[in-house]
Amino acid sequence: xxxxxxxxxxxxxxxxxxxxxxxxxxxxxxxxxxxxxxxxxxxxxxxxxxxxxxxxxxxxxxxxxxxxxxxxxxxxxxxxxxxxxxxxxxxxxxxxxxxxxxxxxxxxxxxxxxxxxxxxxxxxxxxxxxxxxxxxxxxxxxxxxxxxxxxxxxxxxxxxxxxxxxxxxxxxxxxxxxxxxxxxxxxxxxxxxxxxxxxxxxxxxxxxxxxxxxxxxxxxxxxxxxxxxxxxxxxxxxxxxxxxxxxxxxxxxxxxxxxxxxxxxxxxxxxxxxxxxxxxxxxx
Amino acid sequence: xxxxxxxxxxxxxxxxxxxxxxxxxxxxxxxxxxxxxxxxxxxxxxxxxxxxxxxxxxxxxxxxxxxxxxxxxxxxxxxxxxxxxxxxxxxxxxxxxxxxxxxxxxxxxxxxxxxxxxxxxxxxxxxxxxxxxxxxxxxxxxxxxxxxxxxxxxxxxxxxxxxxxxxxxxxxxxxxxxxxxxxxxxxxxxxxxxxxxxxxxxxxxxxxxxxxxxxxxxxxxxxxxxxxxxxxxxxxxxxxxxxxxxxxxxxxxxxxxxxxxxxxxxxxxxxxx
Numbered sequence: 019x020x021x022x023x024x025x026x027x028x029x030x031x032x033x034x035x036x037x038x039x040x041x042x043x044x045x046x047x048x049x050x051x052x053x054x055x056x057x058x059x060x061x062x063x064x065x066x067x068x069x070x071x072x073x074x075x076x077x078x079x080x081x082x083x084x085x086x087x088x089x090x091x092x093x094x095x096x097x098x099x100x101x102x103x104x105x106x107x108x109x110x111x112x113x114x115x116x117x118x119x120x121x122x123x124x125x126x127x128x129x130x131x132x133x134x135x136x137x138x139x140x141x142x143x144x145x146x147x148x149x150x151x152x153x154x155x156x157x158x159x160x161x162x163x164x165x166x167x168x169x170x171x172x173x174x175x176x177x178x179x180x181x182x183x184x185x186x187x188x189x190x191x192x193x194x195x196x197x198x199x200x201x202x203x204x205x206x207x208x209x210x211x212x213x214x215x216x217x218x219x220x221x222x223x224x225x226x227x228x229x230x231x232x233x234x235x236x237x238x239x240x241x242x243x244x245x246x247x248x249x250x251x252x253x254x255x256x257x258x259x260x261x262x263x264x265x266x267x268x269x270x271x272x273x274x275x276x277x278x279x280x281x282x283x284x285x286x287x288x289x290x291x292x293x294x295x296x297x298x299x300x301x302x
Numbered sequence: 303x304x305x306x307x308x309x310x311x312x313x314x315x316x317x318x319x320x321x322x323x324x325x326x327x328x329x330x331x332x333x334x335x336x337x338x339x340x341x342x343x344x345x346x347x348x349x350x351x352x353x354x355x356x357x358x359x360x361x362x363x364x365x366x367x368x369x370x371x372x373x374x375x376x377x378x379x380x381x382x383x384x385x386x387x388x389x390x391x392x393x394x395x396x397x398x399x400x401x402x403x404x405x406x407x408x409x410x411x412x413x414x415x416x417x418x419x420x421x422x423x424x425x426x427x428x429x430x431x432x433x434x435x436x437x438x439x440x441x442x443x444x445x446x447x448x449x450x451x452x453x454x455x456x457x458x459x460x461x462x463x464x465x466x467x468x469x470x471x472x473x474x475x476x477x478x479x480x481x482x483x484x485x486x487x488x489x490x491x492x493x494x495x496x497x498x499x500x501x502x503x504x505x506x507x508x509x510x511x512x513x514x515x516x517x518x519x520x521x522x523x524x525x526x527x528x529x530x531x532x533x534x535x536x537x538x539x540x541x542x543x544x545x546x547x548x549x550x551x552x553x554x555x556x557x558x559x560x561x562x563x564x565x566x567x568x569x570x571x572x573x574x575x
Binding site: 027114 | 307308309312313315316319320322323324325326329330333345346383387388390391393394395397406410413415416417418419420421422423424425426427428430431443444446447448450451454479483504507508509510511515526529530533540543544547550551554555557558562565566569570573574
């Protein structure tokens with residue numbers, strides 16, 4: 019019985035820090051939550067307000083727009099991992115260079131990119147230097163450019179982790195497959211298309227689920243550092259808006275409803291990913 | 303045979319692809335060392351009159367010295383707590399596979415899917431009511447709770463894969479569960495514990511959302527929020543902000559150089575490899 023002491027601490031810590039807050043956020047999403055004062059029951063008013071607000075529609079559109087990044091964030095590391103796979107000297111050095119950014123705090127990378135994308139920063143300077151001065155922009159305060167820029171910065175930041183994961187998956191493929199294909203005259207692209215991708219399909223799917231979850235729950239530091247959700251709401255995401263509603267504006271009830279919506283989205287993404295994985299395994 | 307040689311074109315292509323991953327750091331160092339008037343003249347070139355003034359200005363203005371100490375305290379608590387809680391619980395779960403224990407294990411691991419933006423607001427409200435905000439100890443415990451689901455998953459997978467003969471032999475010799483844990487399983491689990499320690503360190507050190515909400519007292523700020531807030535105040539002094547960023551990145555460079563293989567191992571364990 020004393021052995022229960024091995025598992026009690028973890029249950030208490032997770033219960034108090036994660037599970038009670040989740041229960042509390044669900045309960046308070048139906049109230050006009052005023053921490054420290056009363057929280058009168060308001061039924062589904064927070065949800066109705068959220069679903070009818072133009073800002074929230076814009077936020078959902080922003081999240082959908084960021085989904086366009088998923089092919090980029092998947093294909094780039096896949097291509098680099100497969101380039102590194104054969105006949106390249108010191109693949110470890112290349113991998114290290116790509117992987118280092120994964121160690122740095124997202125918000126710190128975001129700040130670094132605000133310097134690089136500044137009006138007088140290196141991006142605009144190099145555009146001018148090669149005679150493309152007309153393409154210079156104030157990248158982070160332009161309503162049309164905020165989201166594409168975020169996709170680009172995330173491509174930079176996620177690449178190394180993707181390369182590490184795909185490189186490990188590739189090393190599990192029998193080299194004979196590649197050799198046979200090369201003897202048959204398959205070029206690099208055909209080997210990627212017909213050997214690499216089918217062999218590591220489950221890893222690619224898992225990576226996409228990881229990206230999807232990150233897109234809904236982990237973009238806060240990027241938005242905070244790059245655009246602050248602006249201009250207006252043009253680059254606000256759900257996680258950033260929860261923070262803003264609760265801690266900047268004091269709309270705790272609204273933020274709670276938004277958190278519940280986010281929780282449902284994440285459950286659907288993770289559950290959907292698990293179902294796809296199970297269906298694939300049972301077919302195999 | 304062609305495949306023995308080096309693919310020259312492909313290697314050259316990869317070298318070009320590393321440029322966008324090297325240049326930002328070159329630019330960062332150059333900017334951090336450049337005097338502001340020179341930066342305003344030429345913001346892209348290498349510094350002609352390198353100075354350490356930006357570094358000392360950022361260090362003082364954002365109180366980065368104390369901030370590093372605060373980060374080390376909170377993150378240190380998180381690392382120790384996460385490794386301890388996860389390993390001990392994983393040991394228990396490997397020996398208890400009843401239906402109740404299994405569903406408890408899956409519930410704990412499933413909290414990995416609870417996003418920080420969901421739990422942070424109610425947690426903040428609750429901790430404020432208890433008077434526990436603005437505390438580095440609280441922050442360390444919350445960091446641990448945030449990472450313990452991954453820790454349990456990692457340690458359980460690792461301990462479960464150890465040969466069962468080892469524990470059986472110790473039990474035949476009359477070892478009780480505490481002796482078994484202390485003298486057999488924990489020493490064997492060192493590689494997994496090191497991996498978990500490095501990942502918990504990096505994830506907690508990098509966090510912005512949890513620390514910015516739970517610690518609002520400027521005199522207890524951690525490095526990551528301190529750097530973010532230095533660059534925040536509509537400050538146009540990019541060289542000084544760059545110096546802050548450089549100071550924030552340097553400890554991570556050290557962790558990366560020593561811990562890269564643990565980071566790689568941990569990420570691969572996370573995707574079941």
